[in-house]
Amino acid sequence: MNCLPFFIVILHLTNTQNVDSVWTWTCKNQSCEKVRVQPESKPISLAACKISCDPYGTLWPQPTGRVELGGELVPVDPNNIEINENGNENKLVRAGYRHFQTNLQKLGKGAEDQSGKGAKLIVTVKIEDPSQMQLRLTTNESYSLRVSQSSTGSINADIMAPTYFGGRHGLETLGQLIIYDDILNNLQIPNDVYITDGPVYPYRGVLLDTARNYISVDTIKRTIDGISASKLNTFHWHITDSQSFPYVSRSNPDLSRLGAYSPRDVYTPDDVQDVIEYAHERGVRVLPEFDAPAHVGEGWQDTDFVACFNSQPWGQYCVEPPCGQFDPTKPKLYDALEGIYKDMVRQFNPDIFHMGGDEVSISCWNSTYSIVKWMADRGWGTTEEDFIKLWNHFQTQALERFDKHTKEKLPIIMWTSTLTKKEYVEKYLPKDRYIIQVWTAKNDPEIFELLKKGYRLILSNYDALYLDCGYASWVGEGTNWCTPYKGWQSIYNNSPYIYNNANQFLGAEAALWTEQVDDTAVDNRIWPRAAALGERLWAEPAHTWREAENRMLVHRQRLVNRGIAADALEPRWCLQNENNCPT
Numbered sequence: 001m002n003c004l005p006f007f008i009v010i011l012h013l014t015n016t017q018n019v020d021s022v023w024t025w026t027c028k029n030q031s032c033e034k035v036r037v038q039p040e041s042k043p044i045s046l047a048a049c050k051i052s053c054d055p056y057g058t059l060w061p062q063p064t065g066r067v068e069l070g071g072e073l074v075p076v077d078p079n080n081i082e083i084n085e086n087g088n089e090n091k092l093v094r095a096g097y098r099h100f101q102t103n104l105q106k107l108g109k110g111a112e113d114q115s116g117k118g119a120k121l122i123v124t125v126k127i128e129d130p131s132q133m134q135l136r137l138t139t140n141e142s143y144s145l146r147v148s149q150s151s152t153g154s155i156n157a158d159i160m161a162p163t164y165f166g167g168r169h170g171l172e173t174l175g176q177l178i179i180y181d182d183i184l185n186n187l188q189i190p191n192d193v194y195i196t197d198g199p200v201y202p203y204r205g206v207l208l209d210t211a212r213n214y215i216s217v218d219t220i221k222r223t224i225d226g227i228s229a230s231k232l233n234t235f236h237w238h239i240t241d242s243q244s245f246p247y248v249s250r251s252n253p254d255l256s257r258l259g260a261y262s263p264r265d266v267y268t269p270d271d272v273q274d275v276i277e278y279a280h281e282r283g284v285r286v287l288p289e290f291d292a293p294a295h296v297g298e299g300w301q302d303t304d305f306v307a308c309f310n311s312q313p314w315g316q317y318c319v320e321p322p323c324g325q326f327d328p329t330k331p332k333l334y335d336a337l338e339g340i341y342k343d344m345v346r347q348f349n350p351d352i353f354h355m356g357g358d359e360v361s362i363s364c365w366n367s368t369y370s371i372v373k374w375m376a377d378r379g380w381g382t383t384e385e386d387f388i389k390l391w392n393h394f395q396t397q398a399l400e401r402f403d404k405h406t407k408e409k410l411p412i413i414m415w416t417s418t419l420t421k422k423e424y425v426e427k428y429l430p431k432d433r434y435i436i437q438v439w440t441a442k443n444d445p446e447i448f449e450l451l452k453k454g455y456r457l458i459l460s461n462y463d464a465l466y467l468d469c470g471y472a473s474w475v476g477e478g479t480n481w482c483t484p485y486k487g488w489q490s491i492y493n494n495s496p497y498i499y500n501n502a503n504q505f506l507g508a509e510a511a512l513w514t515e516q517v518d519d520t521a522v523d524n525r526i527w528p529r530a531a532a533l534g535e536r537l538w539a540e541p542a543h544t545w546r547e548a549e550n551r552m553l554v555h556r557q558r559l560v561n562r563g564i565a566a567d568a569l570e571p572r573w574c575l576q577n578e579n580n581c582p583t
């Protein structure tokens with residue numbers, strides 16, 4: 001017994017890099033098993049075991065082409081990275097390199113200084129067409145990645161991609177191949193890797209509502225970090241609603257002056273620019289939504305464009321307080337809208353635009369005398385069909401004003417609603433122009449109708465993809481309307497393939513509505529759950545969540561490491577004891 005402290009000191013002296021680990025991990029049947037270190041043998045960290053044990057290593061999402069993770073793990077020096085510019089004098093590519101290095105620094109935080117010990121890493125990204133600077137639905141996001149070790153010991157990582165957007169996915173994959181070994185306290189990379197990869201769906205989104213509660217620019221940026229780490233590609237910015245109008249419109253500055261929660265809780269043109277550039281460099285499109293004709297209210301007080309603003313009892317005129325809906329009969333409304341569209345088109349330079357169209361209340365319009373009179377003057381009645389005609393009057397004019405400010409006619413996204421019902425949709429929303437974002441339940445017959453009619457869809461079925469569900473109600477007691485909470489498992493398993501016409505889906509989107517969320521909770525409501533959607537849309541795997549569970553637990557840690565407060569999914573014991581938790 002007296003010898004024990006002495007023994008520990010010796011161990012410490014002879015093994016300065018290693019921490020004392022009693023446990024080691026060994027790969028058995030594609031799982032890492034935790035066992036005691038045997039005398040005379042060296043412990044292997046869990047991270048080192050995992051990278052070569054699972055066929056997909058710890059990559060998230062799993063690649064869709066060839067995956068060869070071979071060779072041996074070699075230490076790399078995060079402070080000795082050579083970026084081979086390779087004639088790519090392109091500011092996007094340079095930004096991609098920078099973000100790769102920043103992520104590596106975060107991974108290596110606390111790691112032993114590898115200067116002179118780890119191998120040098122030489123990264124080369126070859127973009128076939130660097131002139132493709134905008135992410136579009138037709139952009140080729142594929143890449144290939146080869147990692148090899150030269151005779152001098154340095155590690156070469158070569159990425160080839162048709163576009164920058166593929167190239168940055170390659171850099172993300174390369175970053176995920178580098179592990180932090182918590183026993184040896186260094187960074188390591190497998191020295192013989194070949195991966196070819198590309199996404200199955202072109203639209204892979206996360207929606208964030210910044211109007212029910214204000215969300216800071218920093219939190220929006222962290223959300224974009226998570227999106228790009230998970231190879232999603234769209235940040236859908238639901239920027240205004242009836243509760244607040246934080247968007248500073250150059251042509252209508254009164255809207256945010258009156259409608260923001262405070263003069264500070266706004267998105268100035270500089271903020272918007274900042275977010276767009278931040279996202280662009282990370283391969284993410286920022287899709288602006290200006291939701292109309294419903295979901296408007298605050299900000300418009302000095303106009304007479306909004307009907308039913310804060311009408312009570314609200315349940316008769318809208319789905320949540322405060323009510324508010326544009327009055328389509330006011331000619332000057334369209335001038336104001338045109339101003340907002342002009343501002344947004346100039347700032348966002350969008351390749352797709354979201355016009356909302358969510359939850360229009362017919363009873364709001366029907367209860368507004370001047371609207372019903374305007375309709376009567378034209379010989380219209382007050383049936384649902386008549387109000388849909390009124391809505392079409394709005395949508396047609398709004399779109400005309402929008403189109404005046406774009407070079408080409410952009411695809412327009414609208415939520416499913418009365419207007420998208422089978423009896424109206426083809427009459428009012430031509431399918432070569434409109435994309436429908438489906439938010440109703442997965443088995444809603446309307447989805448099958450839209451597919452039969454040939455519409456392109458984005459899947460956001462609330463019964464899997466709404467991240468705000470499962471909390472307390474806020475307008476009363478009990479639970480909120482879309483309870484229960486959607487676990488990452490149901491998100492992972494929610495494939496557009498449940499429909500026969502899966503090819504009509506451009507992709508899907510997870511949505512965080514923020515009635516009950518602000519800066520303090522955005523990270524853990526979205527992450528890591530939206531990453532489950534990331535793999536579903538990137539790879540459309542044939543398997544269910546169970547096969548992805550071990551990698552998901554690692555990816556969740558990766559997000560935390562990069563500064564995103566992603567929720568814990570399980571006790572860490574389950575990560576350290578693979579496959580011992582499933583029932």
Ligand SMILES: *[C@@H]1O[C@H](CO)[C@@H](O)[C@H](O)[C@H]1NC(C)=O
Binds near residue numbers: 029
């Ligand atoms: C290996 O794992 C698979 C799935 O986890 C299991 O079905 C199979 O029985 C295991 N094989 C052995 C030899 O343990």
Ligand SMILES: *[C@@H]1O[C@H](CO)[C@@H](O)[C@H](O)[C@H]1NC(C)=O
Binds near residue numbers: 140142
């Ligand atoms: C994307 O580019 C790769 C590499 O050039 C090519 O193999 C692939 O077929 C392209 N994918 C699509 C969908 O065009």
Ligand SMILES: *[C@@H]1O[C@H](CO)[C@@H](O)[C@H](O)[C@H]1NC(C)=O
Binds near residue numbers: 362363366383384387
């Ligand atoms: C509109 O209101 C009138 C009169 O109250 C009613 O008869 C009509 O059914 C309403 N229309 C709809 C679509 O609810």
